[in-house]
Amino acid sequence: xAELLYQRDVYGKTLIELGKENKDIVVMDADLSSSTRTGLFxxxxxxxxxxxxxxxxxxxxxxxxxxxxxKTVFVSTFAVFATGRAWDQVRTSIVCNNFNIKIVATHAGxxxxxxGSSHQAxxxxxxxxILPNMNIIVPCDGPQTRDAIFAAxxxxxxxxxxxxxxxxxxxxxxxEFKLGLAQVLKEGKDVAIITxxxxxxxxxxxxxxxxxxxxxxxxxxxxxxxxxxxxVILDCAVSTKGIxxxxxxxxxxxxxxxxxxxxxxxxxxxxxxxxxxNRFGQSGEPADLLKEYNxxxxxxxxxxxxxxx
Amino acid sequence: MKIDYSDKQIKExxxxxxxxxxxxxxxxxxxxxxxxxxxxxxxxxxxxxFFNVLRHNPKDPSWxxxxxxxxxxxxxxPLWYAVLSELGYFPQEKIFTLRQMGSMLQGHPDRRTPGVExxxxxxxxxxxxxxxxxxxxxxxxxxxxxxxxxxxGETQEGNIWEAAMAISHYxxxxxxxxxxxxxxxxxxxxxxxxxxxxVVGKWQAFGWHTIEINGHNMKEILQAYQEAESTKAKPSIIxxxxxxxxxxxxxxxxxxxxxxxxxxEEAEIALKELE
Numbered sequence: 001x002a003e004l005l006y007q008r009d010v011y012g013k014t015l016i017e018l019g020k021e022n023k024d025i026v027v028m029d030a031d032l033s034s035s036t037r038t039g040l041f042x043x044x045x046x047x048x049x050x051x052x053x054x055x056x057x058x059x060x061x062x063x064x065x066x067x068x069x070x071k072t073v074f075v076s077t078f079a080v081f082a083t084g085r086a087w088d089q090v091r092t093s094i095v096c097n098n099f100n101i102k103i104v105a106t107h108a109g110x111x112x113x114x115x116g117s118s119h120q121a122x123x124x125x126x127x128x129x130i131l132p133n134m135n136i137i138v139p140c141d142g143p144q145t146r147d148a149i150f151a152a153x154x155x156x157x158x159x160x161x162x163x164x165x166x167x168x169x170x171x172x173x174x175x176e177f178k179l180g181l182a183q184v185l186k187e188g189k190d191v192a193i194i195t196x197x198x199x200x201x202x203x204x205x206x207x208x209x210x211x212x213x214x215x216x217x218x219x220x221x222x223x224x225x226x227x228x229x230x231x232v233i234l235d236c237a238v239s240t241k242g243i244x245x246x247x248x249x250x251x252x253x254x255x256x257x258x259x260x261x262x263x264x265x266x267x268x269x270x271x272x273x274x275x276x277x278n279r280f281g282q283s284g285e286p287a288d289l290l291k292e293y294n295x296x297x298x299x300x301x302x303x304x305x306x307x308x309x
Numbered sequence: 310m311k312i313d314y315s316d317k318q319i320k321e322x323x324x325x326x327x328x329x330x331x332x333x334x335x336x337x338x339x340x341x342x343x344x345x346x347x348x349x350x351x352x353x354x355x356x357x358x359f360f361n362v363l364r365h366n367p368k369d370p371s372w373x374x375x376x377x378x379x380x381x382x383x384x385x386x387p388l389w390y391a392v393l394s395e396l397g398y399f400p401q402e403k404i405f406t407l408r409q410m411g412s413m414l415q416g417h418p419d420r421r422t423p424g425v426e427x428x429x430x431x432x433x434x435x436x437x438x439x440x441x442x443x444x445x446x447x448x449x450x451x452x453x454x455x456x457x458x459x460x461x462g463e464t465q466e467g468n469i470w471e472a473a474m475a476i477s478h479y480x481x482x483x484x485x486x487x488x489x490x491x492x493x494x495x496x497x498x499x500x501x502x503x504x505x506x507x508v509v510g511k512w513q514a515f516g517w518h519t520i521e522i523n524g525h526n527m528k529e530i531l532q533a534y535q536e537a538e539s540t541k542a543k544p545s546i547i548x549x550x551x552x553x554x555x556x557x558x559x560x561x562x563x564x565x566x567x568x569x570x571x572x573x574e575e576a577e578i579a580l581k582e583l584e
Binding site (some may be wrong): 053 | 437
C-alpha cells in the first residue's frame, strides 16, 4: 500500500528546509496558515513570516514590494482566493514585474469536498496560465511537492504551485523531477493518458485495467503545465491512436486546453477531455464528487477504450 | 519640531517644480495622450520629495539603502519621468518617447524605466507594495523610508484599505503616504462620484498619523515630510489639498484634463504660463 501524505504537510516542512538555507525566503499567508501549513515556517522563522489577515489582494501586492527588495516570497492561501480574488494584483504587481514570488495554493479542485463550490478552485490553472511568464506546477504527490517547491525556489520568476486538500498516495518510481519535463510513468502505444496532480494515481489504475483488456496505455504525469513539455505531447500524438486528458479542473484553459493547443497546431489527433464541464462544484465527499464529475479511473478507462475502438 | 527652511531653498524648489511642470506639458503634447491633471496637482509634492527629502542615488538606482518611492496612481507617471530625467536617471530627451512603441517610458510605470521599482497603473495596489518594501527593511535591518503617492479617487479601491489596516497593524512608521487630494476623478468631483469624506477621520480610525496641508505650499510640504519622519510607531499620511491641473490656468479644476493631453496650441499657452 502506497504511503498517503498531505501535500501541504510536505509544503510546510519544505519551507523550513528552504528557510534554513536561504535567509531571503519570506512567507505570507492570509489567515489560513494552519490549513496551508505555512504556520510551520512561521513558528520557526517568525521574523520572516507575515500574516496578512483575510486580505488576499493586499498580500499579493505586498509580496511584490518584498520581492522588489530582493526577497523570494512564498505566498499561500486557498487556490480559489489566490488566483481569483487577487488576480489583478498577481497580474500587475507580480507577473508584470517578473518577480520571484511563488504562489503556493492549497485546497484546489473539487476534492476540497464538503465546503462546496465557493471553496473549490476549478479554474485556477486557467487564470494563471493566461499570464505571460507564469510557471505552473501541479505536483502529483507528497514527494513531488517537495521537488516542486525546491524548483520554484531556485528558478527565477513567478510560480503557481497547485496543491490539494486531501491525502494523496505516493507514486513510486516516477524518476527524477525536472521542471518542464513530463514524466512517462507507463509506456504504451495504443492510447496516451495525460494528467496531473491527484488524477495521476487514477490514470495508473486505469492503465492497469486497460492492460487486462489488451490495451497498452501510456501514462504521462504532466506535473509542469508551464513551461509545457510539448515534445512528450507530440510524441503521444504521433505514436498512439489518441489522447485522454484528465484533470480535476475545468476543461477550459487548463491542461486539456494546453494539450489541444499543441496537437492542433502540429499533429492533429483525437483528444478526449475528462474534467469539469460547464459546472461549478458542490458539497460532498471527495470520492463521491469525483464520481459525479466523471473523474475516476473507471471514467479514464472508458475514454481510453473509446479512442482505441 | 519644525525645521525652518530658508527663502532661498523654497524659491529653488518652486522654480524646480515649475520646470517639472514644463517638462510634463512638453512630453504630453509630444505624446498626444496621457494625464496632465493629476501630474500637475502632485508636482510640488513630488518635486520637494525628490529634490529635498529622498535619499537616493541616480547613478545607482538599486543602492540597497535608498529610500523607496512608489507611484500608486500610475497614470501620473509623466511627473515621475520628468523628475527622474531631471535628476539624471536617464537622458532627458527620452521624455519625448513617452508612450511610443519600444520606449523605456511606458504609458504607465514599468520596471524598464530606471528608477521605477514596481509597475503600477491598476489603481489601489501601491500602498500594499510599499508595505512589502517596509517589511523588507525590517527583515534586513535597514533604515530607509518608503513613500507612496496616491490619488484621491484611487482610495475608492478596497485594496487601499486592506493596506491601510495592515501597515498600521505592523506599525510601519517608515511609510509615508501622500494623498493628492485634488477633489476630481475621471467622471467628475470625488464628492459627487463617490464621496471620500471624512478623509482625515478614516485614516485616523485606521491608526495613521495624519498631516493635512496645502499641497502647493513648499514650506508646508517640507515640514510635513519632516513631521512624518519624526512620527514613530505608526505610519503617516500627508493629506495634501491640491488643485487638479495646478499651474496651467485653463487646466485647473477641469475634469477633461484628467486624461487628455494638451494640443500644440494649448501646450504653447501652458508653457508661457509656466515661464
